[in-house]
Amino acid sequence: MMMNGEATTEADLFLNCTDMSVLERQRAHLNNYNHHHPGFFSNSSTINCGEMDGFLASAGLDLPAIYGDTTVYSDARLSASQGNITTESGNFKKRKFGCVETETKVCNEKKKMMMYREVVVDEEEEEKSKITEQSTKNIMKMKMKNKAKKEQNSCSNDSSKVTKDSQKTDYIHVRARRGQATDSHSIAERARREKISERMKFLQDLVPGCDKITGKAGMLDEIINYVQSLQRQVEFLSMKLATVSPRLDFNIDDLFTKEAVSDPMMNLPNTVMPPHMMVNSGYPHDLVNSGYVDFNPMQQVVTSSDPLPCFNNGQASSMWDSDVQNLYSSLGV
Amino acid sequence: MERQIISKKKQVFSVEPTKLSPSEVFTRKYTSHLVPALKKLNMDKNSSQINQVTVKHEVDMALALSAQEFAWGRFLLQKLSSADSKSSSSNQTQILERSNDEDGEIEEKMKELQELLPGGKEMNVEEMLSEIGNYIKYLELQTSALKTIVQDTT
Numbered sequence: 001m002m003m004n005g006e007a008t009t010e011a012d013l014f015l016n017c018t019d020m021s022v023l024e025r026q027r028a029h030l031n032n033y034n035h036h037h038p039g040f041f042s043n044s045s046t047i048n049c050g051e052m053d054g055f056l057a058s059a060g061l062d063l064p065a066i067y068g069d070t071t072v073y074s075d076a077r078l079s080a081s082q083g084n085i086t087t088e089s090g091n092f093k094k095r096k097f098g099c100v101e102t103e104t105k106v107c108n109e110k111k112k113m114m115m116y117r118e119v120v121v122d123e124e125e126e127e128k129s130k131i132t133e134q135s136t137k138n139i140m141k142m143k144m145k146n147k148a149k150k151e152q153n154s155c156s157n158d159s160s161k162v163t164k165d166s167q168k169t170d171y172i173h174v175r176a177r178r179g180q181a182t183d184s185h186s187i188a189e190r191a192r193r194e195k196i197s198e199r200m201k202f203l204q205d206l207v208p209g210c211d212k213i214t215g216k217a218g219m220l221d222e223i224i225n226y227v228q229s230l231q232r233q234v235e236f237l238s239m240k241l242a243t244v245s246p247r248l249d250f251n252i253d254d255l256f257t258k259e260a261v262s263d264p265m266m267n268l269p270n271t272v273m274p275p276h277m278m279v280n281s282g283y284p285h286d287l288v289n290s291g292y293v294d295f296n297p298m299q300q301v302v303t304s305s306d307p308l309p310c311f312n313n314g315q316a317s318s319m320w321d322s323d324v325q326n327l328y329s330s331l332g333v
Numbered sequence: 334m335e336r337q338i339i340s341k342k343k344q345v346f347s348v349e350p351t352k353l354s355p356s357e358v359f360t361r362k363y364t365s366h367l368v369p370a371l372k373k374l375n376m377d378k379n380s381s382q383i384n385q386v387t388v389k390h391e392v393d394m395a396l397a398l399s400a401q402e403f404a405w406g407r408f409l410l411q412k413l414s415s416a417d418s419k420s421s422s423s424n425q426t427q428i429l430e431r432s433n434d435e436d437g438e439i440e441e442k443m444k445e446l447q448e449l450l451p452g453g454k455e456m457n458v459e460e461m462l463s464e465i466g467n468y469i470k471y472l473e474l475q476t477s478a479l480k481t482i483v484q485d486t487t
Contacts, residue, residue: 192459199462206469220442223465227449230472235389237479241371242388244486 356474359399363478367395396475403471405464408452 200219204210207226213219353361370391394413400406446461447453450468453461 195459196462199459199466203462203466203469206466216439217442220439220446223469224442224445224449227446227465227469227472230469230476231449233476234392234472234479237476237483238389238392240483241392241479241486242384244483 356470359471359474360478362399363395363475364482366398367391367478368482370395392475392479396471400467400471403464403467404456404460405451405453405468406471408455412451 197216200216203223204213204219207223210219210222213222371388374387374391390413393409397406397410397413401410443458443461446465447456450456450461450465453464456464
């Protein structure tokens with residue numbers, strides 16, 4: 001810290017309020033003390049942009065720790081700091097110190113100060129008498145008003161490089177990408193959009209033939225078509241099923257075993273239980289899936305394979321038919 | 334032992350636990366629901382009028398019962414249980430206005446998807462997209478299960 005002891009103390013005091021105002025006040029005080037302590041002023045006058053920025057940067061870095069609710073801007077500003085006061089002022093622009101406006105004004109003041117040091121000095125001297133946040137606001141308001149808006153815009157639109165980082169608030173803060181808006185709404189919106197595109201990618205893998213298609217609209221079209229075709233298929237198959245269902249009787253149990261047989265541990269209670277008992281019983285799923293019985297004959301018959309290939313490959317299932325039917329007849333089902 | 338199995342309705346645990354993939358689980362569930370239901374239909378109606386609607390109903394019901402872990406499954410079950418005869422609303426195509434704006438187009442398509450998915454209208458977009466994902470998968474499983482059933486009975 002380039003300030004000497006006294007200024008530092010004051011700075012510490014001011015740190016409890018606002019950063020910008022700290023600096024502001026430091027300057028003000030320096031100017032105040034100028035006539036008393038020429039050294040101070042010379043110090044302040046020698047404070048060039050770089051130094052100030054360094055101070056600001058460090059102060060800003062400390063700020064997040066001190067002030068619980070920071071905004072998205074802050075780190076963005078800091079990491080981008082080029083000794084450019086505008087970016088730094090963006091840091092503090094939205095910090096809630098109870099006087100957001102003041103901050104903004106102070107922010108602007110800072111900027112002004114850097115750029116128009118003489119003018120600032122004058123202004124500081126103006127407000128020499130009232131070193132309070134409110135007074136700062138009042139005095140600077142007129143002059144800084146125009147700048148304020150510009151700065152706000154620049155602050156909100158400027159940003160550092162892409163990094164996703166969470167700050168210390170309850171919700172996750174995301175660092176803005178370059179050239180993108182950084183208010184909370186658009187951040188949330190962006191997160192939402194990314195989620196959606198993630199899901200779209202997953203769907204792309206799921207729907208066959210979607211590799212070449214890019215773009216949401218095309219993908220959605222494909223998905224819609226695919227879902228519709230699947231549903232039509234189901235309907236068609238159920239129609240077919242309706243026509244053949246009278247013949248379902250003796251084959252049902254076969255089907256059970258075929259479906260059920262996918263691994264050595266067969267789901268035999270399913271197949272063994274008479275179908276009519278299962279229909280209305282509110283048959284719990286658990287029983288279906290976890291009821292395994294060790295039937296040796298079936299195990300011999302069973303070839304462990306995934307059920308899906310089993311379905312697709314009719315031959316595999318037909319092998320078991322005779323054995324299964326024998327088993328069932330022996331069981332008296 | 335067979336009698337035990339037949340009369341027993343409580344859980345029977347396997348001697349060796351087997352890890353089933355979700356598709357296997359679903360397929361078993363599905364067929365265990367559908368086939369008995371069909372058989373019952375057979376027995377009840379006595380080959381009189383096993384019309385497609387009821388079969389479709391059973392088909393959908395089996396799907397719904399086997400997919401209770403998903404919102405669409407639960408919704409489908411609700412829908413099926415509350416209505417006796419269901420017209421197949423799943424294949425309704427709606428003529429939607431296509432706006433030139435790309436976002437609008439996408440919106441329209443999302444809405445269409447929502448129509449396709451049972452219970453999709455009550456979901457928001459992200460939810461719906463993930464539900465559509467597993468709905469597709471389970472539709473595929475259902476299709477293959479139905480194919481096997483049909484194949485084996487013809």
